[in-house]
Amino acid sequence: MPKVTFINPDESRVELDVPVGQSLMRAATAAGIDGIVGDCGGGLTCATCHVLVQEEFLPDTPPVTPNEDQMLDFTAMGRHPTSRLSCQLVMTEALDGLVVRIADPQL
Amino acid sequence: MSAEPRPVEDGKGGLPPVLDVDPFTEEVLADPYPFHEHLRELAPVVELARYGIYAVGRHDEVQTVMSDHERFMAAAGTGLYDLRKPGAWRSRSPLLECDPPDHTRMRMALTRIISPVVVRKWRADFETEAQRVVDRIIDMREIDAVRDVAEAFVLTVFPASLGVDIPHENAVAIGDMNFNAIGPNNDIFQRSLRKVEPILEWYQQSFQRESMIEGGFGQRIYEAEDAGELPVDSAPGLVRSFIRGGMDTTIAGIGFALNQLARNPAQWAKLHDDPALVKSAFEEAIRHESPSQTQFRTVVRNTVLGGMQLVADRKVAIFMGAANRDKRKWERPEEFDISRRTTGVHLAFGWGAHQCIGQMIARMEAEVILSALARRVRRIELSGTPTYRLINTLRTLECLPLRVEPV
Numbered sequence: 001m002p003k004v005t006f007i008n009p010d011e012s013r014v015e016l017d018v019p020v021g022q023s024l025m026r027a028a029t030a031a032g033i034d035g036i037v038g039d040c041g042g043g044l045t046c047a048t049c050h051v052l053v054q055e056e057f058l059p060d061t062p063p064v065t066p067n068e069d070q071m072l073d074f075t076a077m078g079r080h081p082t083s084r085l086s087c088q089l090v091m092t093e094a095l096d097g098l099v100v101r102i103a104d105p106q107l
Numbered sequence: 108m109s110a111e112p113r114p115v116e117d118g119k120g121g122l123p124p125v126l127d128v129d130p131f132t133e134e135v136l137a138d139p140y141p142f143h144e145h146l147r148e149l150a151p152v153v154e155l156a157r158y159g160i161y162a163v164g165r166h167d168e169v170q171t172v173m174s175d176h177e178r179f180m181a182a183a184g185t186g187l188y189d190l191r192k193p194g195a196w197r198s199r200s201p202l203l204e205c206d207p208p209d210h211t212r213m214r215m216a217l218t219r220i221i222s223p224v225v226v227r228k229w230r231a232d233f234e235t236e237a238q239r240v241v242d243r244i245i246d247m248r249e250i251d252a253v254r255d256v257a258e259a260f261v262l263t264v265f266p267a268s269l270g271v272d273i274p275h276e277n278a279v280a281i282g283d284m285n286f287n288a289i290g291p292n293n294d295i296f297q298r299s300l301r302k303v304e305p306i307l308e309w310y311q312q313s314f315q316r317e318s319m320i321e322g323g324f325g326q327r328i329y330e331a332e333d334a335g336e337l338p339v340d341s342a343p344g345l346v347r348s349f350i351r352g353g354m355d356t357t358i359a360g361i362g363f364a365l366n367q368l369a370r371n372p373a374q375w376a377k378l379h380d381d382p383a384l385v386k387s388a389f390e391e392a393i394r395h396e397s398p399s400q401t402q403f404r405t406v407v408r409n410t411v412l413g414g415m416q417l418v419a420d421r422k423v424a425i426f427m428g429a430a431n432r433d434k435r436k437w438e439r440p441e442e443f444d445i446s447r448r449t450t451g452v453h454l455a456f457g458w459g460a461h462q463c464i465g466q467m468i469a470r471m472e473a474e475v476i477l478s479a480l481a482r483r484v485r486r487i488e489l490s491g492t493p494t495y496r497l498i499n500t501l502r503t504l505e506c507l508p509l510r511v512e513p514v
């Protein structure tokens with residue numbers, strides 16, 4: 001199963017096995033990673049699952065939809081060039097080894 | 108709108124079995140859970156013979172019907188009656204009663220107006236009001252938590268954010284009428300309609316441009332229409348949608364949280380020690396008893412759902428309150444347990460493109476008032492039997508008698 005590493009705000013790292021087809025938000029909340037809130041369950045309404053994607057993986061991530069694009073402007077930390085909402089990052093084989101940093105603050 | 112793929116079924120299915128119960132009677136509304144159980148366990152989709160419509164009550168099917176707009180449209184109305192047919196007597200919600208792509212542009216413009224960034228700025232004002240509400244009930248000791256907490260708080264902070272003036276007693280009558288109107292034109296609806304007749308003129312006026320109070324987000328909706336970001340003439344209907352959707356639901360959720368916490372002193376004690384837990388308590392409260400119980404969609408074309416054959420143009424009743432107690436999804440669903448992972452999984456805010464646009468406002472209201480209480484109140488206990496308002500599509504308490512013991 002592909003692996004994803006989440007870097008917490010305190011620099012600690014958590015590695016998760018994420019099945020292909022599952023979003024990073026779901027994987028993180030199911031594993032109890034507190035920094036990913038995911039209040040709206042992937043509905044693009046809360047902007048509380050913000051992550052920064054390690055640059056070399058960006059080309060393999062799915063394109064940003066207009067809805068996600070707008071919500072990224074409303075994150076608590078503010079938007080960075082590598083910002084994504086992790087509910088929109090659905091796992092693929094190509095993303096195996098992905099590293100993301102959890103936004104701080106998230107709320 | 109979730110990025111995860113959803114299954115689409117095709118081919119031939121069986122006929123949905125008939126369920127010969129009217130869900131919109133006072134008897135069922137007073138205690139909907141036996142009906143929900145019947146609905147869920149009979150089949151993935153049933154036919155409600157009395158209304159000639161389909162109904163779903165399991166988590167998976169409810170999620171699909173709410174979100175798969177290519178097969179289940181909102182444009183023919185999210186109530187029981189088909190808005191395309193002559194004699195439609197309910198006015199359309201410009202936001203809810205349309206589908207992508209029309210819906211998408213409007214939703215994005217409104218999301219900018221009440222974005223999480225905007226909503227976070229209201230928190231300090233909400234906290235000030237919560238303090239006043241809590242100061243008052245601490246003096247009273249014996250309270251009706253619906254009137255003295257949920258309504259006192261929500262009916263102050265929400266109209267102030269929207270920038271409309273809504274007297275408390277009018278809000279309750281209007282709420283009854285609006286949530287009855289989503290269901291059938293029965294006696295329950297007719298009674299609520301008679302009650303609002305004297306204030307209907309005031310109500311129609313309350314969401315017009317001239318009634319918007321400076322600085323509220325209602326005014327921003329009118330400005331967005333002027334700027335061409337929203338369709339011409341949509342602003343009055345949009346402000347009305349926020350009045351309809353924003354108050355009774357949140358009041359209901361706060362009432363349910365307090366009702367369950369009063370019955371579970373150990374869980375209240377946990378909140379008192381760690382008020383951050385109020386967030387999950389609120390989510391669990393609206394999973395356990397869902398304020399918005401029933402919404403509707405219309406079958407776009409002949410299709411198969413859960414192995415059942417559905418015919419185009421028929422309405423589907425979506426019982427979210429039933430889905431949130433589906434044992435296929437939840438362990439011990441009838442138990443209130445704040446340690447569950449409920450957020451983002453339950454369907455109390457709907458699912459898909461129309462998933463509640465006000466959910467972050469509702470969450471912040473609940474979090475602010477419940478944490479203000481949890482900090483200053485050591486114990487809450489029932490001092491009488493709670494009663495419910497019986498409304499076709501909304502579940503909410505009428506009265507919640509509580510005794511509060513301050514620290």
Ligand code: HEM
Pocket residue numbers: 173185202203204214348349352353354356357360393397398399402403454455456457458460461462463464465466468469
């Ligand atoms: C606990 C409180 C609340 C509950 C349980 C709730 C429930 C829901 C549900 C189930 C839907 C989807 C309806 C459907 O798909 O047919 C919805 C949509 C909506 N809600 Fe809420 N709601 C709540 C609070 C609010 C608040 C505070 C507001 C106002 C800011 C609001 C405004 C709306 C609007 C305008 C829609 C239509 C969204 C669209 O069509 O894109 N709601 N709500």
